[in-house]
Amino acid sequence: xxxxxxxxxxxxxxxxxxxxxxxxxxxxxxxxxxxxxxxxxxxxxxxxxxxxxxxxxxxxxxxxxxxxxxxxxxxxxxxxxxxxxxxxxxxxxxxxxxx
Amino acid sequence: xxxxxxxxxxxxxxxxxxxxxxxxxxxxxxxxxxxxxxxxxxxxxxxxxxxxxxxxxxxxxxxxxxxxxxxxxxxxxxxxxxxxxxxxxxxxxxxxxxxxxxxxxxxxxxxxxxxxxxxxxxxxxxxxxxxxxxxxxxxxxxxxxxxxxxxxxxxxxxxxxxxxxxxxxxxxxxxxxxxxxxxxxxxxxxxxxxxxxxxxxxxxxxxxxxxxxxxxxxxxxxxxxxxxxxxxxxxxxxxxxxxxxxxxxxxxxxxxxxxxxxxxxxxxxxxxxxxxxxxxxxxxxxxxxxxxxxxxxxxxxxxxxxxxxxxxxxxxxxxxxxxxxxxxxxxxxxxxxxxxxxxxxxxxxxxxxxxxxxxxxxxxxxxxxxxxxxxxxxxxxxxxxxxxxxxxxxxxxxxxxxxxxxxxxxxxxxxxxxxxxxxxxxxxxxxxxxxxxxxxxxxxxxxxxxxxxxxxxxxxxxxxxxxxxxxxxxxxxxxxxxxxxxxxxxxxxxxxxxxxxxxxxxxxxxxxxxxxxxxxxxxxxxxxxxxxxxxxxxxxxxxxxxxxxxxxxxxxxxxxxxxxxxxxxxxxxxxxxxxxxxxxxxxxxxxxxxxxxxxxxxxxxxxxxxxxxxxxxxxxxxxxxxxxxxxxxxxxxxxxxxxxxxxxxxxxxxxxxxxxxxxxxxxxxxxx
Numbered sequence: 001x002x003x004x005x006x007x008x009x010x011x012x013x014x015x016x017x018x019x020x021x022x023x024x025x026x027x028x029x030x031x032x033x034x035x036x037x038x039x040x041x042x043x044x045x046x047x048x049x050x051x052x053x054x055x056x057x058x059x060x061x062x063x064x065x066x067x068x069x070x071x072x073x074x075x076x077x078x079x080x081x082x083x084x085x086x087x088x089x090x091x092x093x094x095x096x097x098x099x
Numbered sequence: 100x101x102x103x104x105x106x107x108x109x110x111x112x113x114x115x116x117x118x119x120x121x122x123x124x125x126x127x128x129x130x131x132x133x134x135x136x137x138x139x140x141x142x143x144x145x146x147x148x149x150x151x152x153x154x155x156x157x158x159x160x161x162x163x164x165x166x167x168x169x170x171x172x173x174x175x176x177x178x179x180x181x182x183x184x185x186x187x188x189x190x191x192x193x194x195x196x197x198x199x200x201x202x203x204x205x206x207x208x209x210x211x212x213x214x215x216x217x218x219x220x221x222x223x224x225x226x227x228x229x230x231x232x233x234x235x236x237x238x239x240x241x242x243x244x245x246x247x248x249x250x251x252x253x254x255x256x257x258x259x260x261x262x263x264x265x266x267x268x269x270x271x272x273x274x275x276x277x278x279x280x281x282x283x284x285x286x287x288x289x290x291x292x293x294x295x296x297x298x299x300x301x302x303x304x305x306x307x308x309x310x311x312x313x314x315x316x317x318x319x320x321x322x323x324x325x326x327x328x329x330x331x332x333x334x335x336x337x338x339x340x341x342x343x344x345x346x347x348x349x350x351x352x353x354x355x356x357x358x359x360x361x362x363x364x365x366x367x368x369x370x371x372x373x374x375x376x377x378x379x380x381x382x383x384x385x386x387x388x389x390x391x392x393x394x395x396x397x398x399x400x401x402x403x404x405x406x407x408x409x410x411x412x413x414x415x416x417x418x419x420x421x422x423x424x425x426x427x428x429x430x431x432x433x434x435x436x437x438x439x440x441x442x443x444x445x446x447x448x449x450x451x452x453x454x455x456x457x458x459x460x461x462x463x464x465x466x467x468x469x470x471x472x473x474x475x476x477x478x479x480x481x482x483x484x485x486x487x488x489x490x491x492x493x494x495x496x497x498x499x500x501x502x503x504x505x506x507x508x509x510x511x512x513x514x515x516x517x518x519x520x521x522x523x524x525x526x527x528x529x530x531x532x533x534x535x536x537x538x539x540x541x542x543x544x545x546x547x548x549x550x551x552x553x554x555x556x557x558x559x560x561x562x563x564x565x566x567x568x569x570x571x572x573x574x575x576x577x578x579x580x581x582x583x584x585x586x587x588x589x590x591x592x593x594x595x596x597x598x599x600x601x602x603x604x605x606x607x608x609x610x611x612x613x614x615x616x617x618x619x620x621x622x623x624x625x626x627x628x629x630x631x632x633x634x635x636x637x638x639x640x641x642x643x644x645x646x647x648x649x650x651x652x653x654x655x656x657x658x659x660x661x662x663x664x665x666x667x668x669x670x671x672x673x674x675x676x677x678x679x680x681x682x683x684x685x686x687x688x689x690x691x692x693x694x695x696x697x698x699x700x701x702x703x704x705x706x707x708x709x710x711x712x713x714x715x716x717x718x719x720x721x722x723x724x725x726x727x728x729x730x731x732x733x734x735x736x737x738x739x740x741x742x743x744x745x746x747x748x749x750x751x752x753x754x755x756x757x758x759x760x761x762x763x764x765x766x767x768x769x770x771x
Contacts, residue, residue, distance in 0.1 A: 001315065005314075006317050009317065009322070080538075
């Protein structure tokens with residue numbers, strides 16, 4: 001749930017989603033769900049000349065499993081908090097594993 | 100007389116036999132004259148004028164007859180063959196009979212044979228009938244000019260066209276929608292309302308949690324931290340599930356709140372049910388052909404099976420929890436004298452890391468507890484009873500105690516040898532030797548009581564020279580630069596560990612300052628420690644605090660004690676003052692710009708010199724000036740030599756002035 005929790009805080013930020021088919025989509029994150037499916041708005045594709053068919057697309061829904069990377073805006077991330085969250089997550093998982 | 104199935108009289112009238120053939124003939128004629136009727140293509144079909152009002156906003160009769168070219172064409176048609184006129188209702192008599200009112204006609208495309216049969220009668224005086232003559236001319240009340248009419252017609256035509264298109268599109272959409280609905284109709288009511296609710300609940304149960312701070316920690320804390328101070332009356336719009344309530348607009352209906360509450364109760368029931376079920380990854384039902392997975396998002400299917408280390412092998416390597424009695428200088432032998440020293444240190448480092456990690460876990464637990472006590476938004480809202488508050492308080496105290504023990508401040512451990520080389524440093528120093536250990540200090544610090552803070556600072560001061568940040572300041576050595584990693588550690592120490600110490604010292608009475616300073620001078624190699632940024636900064640804090648307290652009428656004997664310590668310190672540092680400035684690569688190269696920038700980082704040395712010269716006797720001041728005179732002149736020439744950009748010169752001079760002003764001098768005096 002950490003990644004889901006994390007991406008929820010990025011809603012409204014501009015992110016670049018790099019897909020496994022080498023398409024890079026820049027857009028405003030609208031929503032994300034537990035499968036890390038991503039909805040983007042006001043999108044723009046990098047290297048538009050290679051993907052002219054994407055020029056008219058304004059928003060999109062990306063299935064989580066086809067995402068390779070998401071480039072994040074550094075200013076919107078609280079790394080200390082992220083470390084804490086990761087620690088809690090690992091604590092929880094060890095706790096459930098023991099139980 | 101056979102009635103038809105529908106009860107109609109299906110029998111044709113007897114005389115109709117001839118009529119029927121007539122009709123057929125007529126129709127045939129109509130088809131035959133097809134080519135002839137091409138002549139009337141230009142004719143407006145006046146039978147469809149019913150909608151003119153809507154389309155043109157004007158009645159057909161309103162149109163001035165000046166432009167009725169089709170009327171004339173119609174006349175011509177009449178002349179050609181009245182019988183073959185396709186639209187009998189538009190015939191002459193009807194128009195004359197009704198004057199200017201256009202004949203109310205049915206759809207001309209479909210001509211009822213019965214009507215057609217009457218046509219010849221009606222047509223009898225058709226050819227001579229004055230089709231569209233004078234009566235019409237009186238109809239329009241106002242005669243418009245040609246241009247006006249033309250323009251209004253064009254405009255209306257445009258408008259009506261757009262309007263028409265819109266209506267078409269709307270109709271198409273509606274039709275598509277209806278078609279879809281019709282296609283879906285067969286699936287209606289396949290699921291009952293209960294089924295739908297059940298599915299919805301299962302879906303939601305994946306996301307809803309009864310403790311958002313456990314499962315949605317990052318999001319919860321992020322919104323709390325990043326949201327600009329929410330006022331207590333208006334808590335942030337967070338539902339207890341960690342989701343913003345239905346849309347981010349801040350619409351917060353009591354109804355949806357109620358719904359959320361209901362759902363949470365349902366979730367709670369489901370969670371309880373799940374708990375009652377036997378544990379296990381799968382569940383087998385009687386007669387089922389397969390197994391049913393019980394995994395969820397938070398408890399996914401285990402894909403990788405890690406072989407558990409056998410108990411005996413695991414114990415040896417697994418982090419031995421550092422025992423509370425401190426690892427002494429003999430520590431390496433404890434893991435077995437046969438093992439090499441490097442092995443011992445790596446094991447030790449691992450132990451330190453584990454200890455820091457444990458401290459993190461403890462701090463997180465503590466912070467969670469504090470949040471519960473202070474009612475962070477999203478926490479369970481039921482009021483805490485007196486008893487549970489007390490339980491929380493005791494738990495908090497326990498955790499704080501654990502945390503304190505993890506720091507191992509109290510372990511009676513003496514620095515084995517000056518310089519810290521060889522042997523084990525103090526556990527607290529070990530704790531601070533890792534980056535994340537340094538980072539944690541401010542968060543631990545706020546949970547310590549006054550006595551613990553004192554012990555913490557004392558331990559740190561006594562073991563200052565074994566800190567990695569003190570030793571690292573010499574590691575630039577021959578290369579002339581400090582590695583980025585070390586600089587970062589230094590910076591981190593200055594930002595995380597030093598401020599709480601400084602805050603403590605700046606509140607301490609002179610007796611405490613004396614104790615600490617004495618400890619510092621006694622236990623550390625002062626000229627050595629003073630060459631590090633952190634060491635010198637700490638000394639600056641000691642001295643300035645002493646000077647401040649001197650102005651605040653501290654007890655005389657304590658002041659005397661401070662003066663003795665001051666003299667001791669000065670004596671130790673004498674002949675080292677010029678060496679306090681770090682030697683760097685830039686000073687060896689000829690790059691003035693880089694040198695100047697480097698010099699700006701030396702402000703802490705100037706601050707120390709200023710602090711120490713305030714309490715200096717004239718002789719001591721003389722010693723100070725003679726030792727650092729070269730450095731002062733070097734800085735001033737660097738500043739005045741020119742070639743430096745922007746405000747670098749003024750900043751350099753300001754640095755030097757820190758020291759000179761303390762002596763009652765100014766850089767301008769030296770420059771002139």
